[in-house]
Each structure stands twice: as structure tokens, then as C-alpha cells.
Amino acid sequence: RIPLYLDCDTGIDDALALAYLLASPSAELLGIGTVSGNVGAAVGARNTLDLLEMAGRADVPVAVGSHHPLAGAFHGGAPHVHGENGVGGVSLPPARASAVEGSAAELLVRLAHAHAGSLRVLAIGPLTNLAEALRLEPRLPDLVAEVTVMGGAALVPGNISPVAEANIGNDPEAARAVFAAPWRITLVPLDVTMENVLEERHRQELLAAPAPLPRALGEMLGHYFGFYEGQYGRPCSAMHDPLAAAVALGAIDLACAPVVAVEVDAGDGPGRGQTLCDLRGRYLGYPEQPGAHCRVVLGLSQDFAPHLMQVLLGARQLVA
Ligand code: BDR
Ligand code: CA
Numbered sequence: 001r002i003p004l005y006l007d008c009d010t011g012i013d014d015a016l017a018l019a020y021l022l023a024s025p026s027a028e029l030l031g032i033g034t035v036s037g038n039v040g041a042a043v044g045a046r047n048t049l050d051l052l053e054m055a056g057r058a059d060v061p062v063a064v065g066s067h068h069p070l071a072g073a074f075h076g077g078a079p080h081v082h083g084e085n086g087v088g089g090v091s092l093p094p095a096r097a098s099a100v101e102g103s104a105a106e107l108l109v110r111l112a113h114a115h116a117g118s119l120r121v122l123a124i125g126p127l128t129n130l131a132e133a134l135r136l137e138p139r140l141p142d143l144v145a146e147v148t149v150m151g152g153a154a155l156v157p158g159n160i161s162p163v164a165e166a167n168i169g170n171d172p173e174a175a176r177a178v179f180a181a182p183w184r185i186t187l188v189p190l191d192v193t194m195e196n197v198l199e200e201r202h203r204q205e206l207l208a209a210p211a212p213l214p215r216a217l218g219e220m221l222g223h224y225f226g227f228y229e230g231q232y233g234r235p236c237s238a239m240h241d242p243l244a245a246a247v248a249l250g251a252i253d254l255a256c257a258p259v260v261a262v263e264v265d266a267g268d269g270p271g272r273g274q275t276l277c278d279l280r281g282r283y284l285g286y287p288e289q290p291g292a293h294c295r296v297v298l299g300l301s302q303d304f305a306p307h308l309m310q311v312l313l314g315a316r317q318l319v320a
């Protein structure tokens with residue numbers, strides 16, 4: 001099984017990613033850190049603990065991470081997208097478990113040492129905790145097997161500015177440090193996540209599931225669909241974070257994923273938060289870029305929704 005550290009800002013699509021990981025037989029979820037993004041880091045931890053307990057997995061340690069980005073202050077979250085409580089206003093049964101002592105960055109460093117060479121990191125929120133972990137342990141890139149990041153926009157517009165996607169744009173300084181570090185990164189940007197959606201019929205299937213967690217996900221998606229209806233013209237939503245989870249596990253076939261240089265704009269101009277992916281090799285036939293270490297997922301060769309639904313509904317782990 002794949003040893004995994006998850007960093008998240010739970011969040012409706014984060015909740016789907018978490019459920020997907022818990023239901024995936026190939027994933028061994030060793031620890032979770034939360035970061036401010038969709039909600040504050042402490043609220044995200046609460047949501048995560050509640051979801052874990054619903055799935056009968058209160059054993060997974062959750063550490064509260066950074067409340068503020070590396071520079072400036074947390075902006076207050078995205079209630080219009082994820083609801084005031086981050087999970088679309090759905091009341092989850094409160095978990096008995098609490099977050100563990102220590103920061104998310106400390107948890108990540110500890111797990112990286114304990115599983116040196118094999119730990120995979122999946123980041124589906126702003127990259128503050130990962131940047132702090134790099135400061136705490138500069139050898140982290142040698143210890144971690146691979147980092148998968150949901151974030152950025154390579155050839156499409158951003159979603160919080162003309163060029164910035166939320167996870168990158170909410171802490172560009174952290175993202176810049178994470179992309180500059182010499183580890184293998186797989187970026188799962190809006191280019192591919194916006195193309196892979198769940199539809200109302202999928203939501204109805206979740207609502208009809210016997211287990212409480214898939215049903216709660218179906219309820220949350222009501223809120224998420226409401227937000228995305230403005231973009232797609234029908235009730236459905238992008239599956240940003242679950243798609244990144246599937247890519248991190250190697251569970252989905254990729255059609256287009258060039259390895260290129262990626263830099264994050266952390267300046268104060270209109271490009272702040274942009275992921276500058278050097279795709280000239282791919283589109284203009286330029287020579288390979290020495291030192292490029294970021295695989296940018298631009299297309300899949302299979303439909304993601306059926307895979308996601310099969311895992312979420314087929315899972316024994318979620319049938320409490
Ligand atoms: C990303 O931002 C958050 O709102 C989502 O959870 C996802 O991780 C999409 O831009
Ligand atoms: Ca997220």
C-alpha cells in the first residue's frame with residue numbers, strides 16, 4: 001500500500017478526496033495536516049476529524065497547521081463555495097477525537113523520516129504547511145517519494161484572479177518555495193480538474209447509499225453544485241481534490257502530463273499566484289528543460305467520475 005500524508009483545507013471537495021482515500025485499498029493514510037484555505041485550519045481539522053469518525057477511522061492522526069499564509073493574514077475562507085462551516089452547511093456528528101499535539105509541518109517531517117523514500121505527500125489546500133516543513137527539515141525532498149499538488153492553472157484562467165488558482169493564490173510565497181524545492185512534483189491544475197465533474201445523477205447515487213459518509217457527501221454536494229451551476233450552466237461540480245488524490249495513487253490513466261519547469265509568481269503585480277508552466281517543449285518543440293521536475297497533468301485518458309463513484313460506493317471501509 002502507498003504510505004500517504006494528506007494536507008488539506010476541508011472543504012467539500014477535500015471531504016470527497018478524504019473519503020476516496022479512505023475507500024481506496026491502495027492507500028495507507030498515515031496522517032493529515034490542515035491549513036487555512038476554504039476554512040480556517042482549526043475548522044478544517046474539526047471537519048476532518050468528524051469525517052474520519054464517520055468512516056470509522058478515528059485512528060488517523062490529524063494535526064492543525066498554519067492559520068496564516070507565510071506573508072499576510074488569512075482572508076477568511078470561501079463560504080460562498082463551501083458554506084460557512086466548510087461542508088456546505090451539513091451538520092456532521094461531532095467526533096470524540098481531537099487533533100494531535102504539534103503542527104502539521106511537524107507531523108509531515110516525522111512521517112517523512114519514519115517512511116523515508118516511500119512517503120507520498122498529497123496537498124489539496126494552500127502550500128503553507130509544506131513550505132514550513134521544508135524550513136524545518138531542508139532534507140525533506142530527499143525523504144519524500146513524490147508530492148502531488150492540486151492547484152494552479154497552466155493554460156486556463158485562474159479561479160481567484162485572472163491567473164491565480166485558489167490553493168496557489170492563497171499563499172504564493174509558500175507555493176513558490178514548494179515548487180523551487182528539488183522533489184518530484186505532480187501538479188493537477190484547473191486545466192484538468194474543471195474538465196472532470198460529478199453530475200446530479202451521481203449526487204443522487206451518493207444520497208441513496210447505505211453508509212452515512214457517502215450520504216453526507218451527497219448532501220454537501222448540493223451546496224457545491226449551487227456554486228458551480230453559475231459556471232457550468234447545470235447542477236454539477238468540478239472534482240478538483242478527488243482527482244488529485246487519484247493521481248497521487250496512480251489510480252487513473254493520464255493522457256497528457258509533460259514534465260516541465262514550473263515557477264510561481266509571488267510578486268505584487270497582477271500575476272501574483274500564477275503557476276508559470278513552461279510548456280514550450282510540448283507545444284513548440286523546444287528542447288527538454290534540464291532540471292525540470294514537475295509533471296503537469298493536462299489530460300486523462302479515462303473518465304474520472306465513474307472511477308470516483310465506484311470507489312466511494314464500493315468501499316467496505318465507508319460502510320460503518
Ligand atoms: C481548490 O481550492 C479549494 O477551494 C478546493 O478545495 C480545491 O482544493 C480549487 O481551486
Ligand atoms: Ca482543497
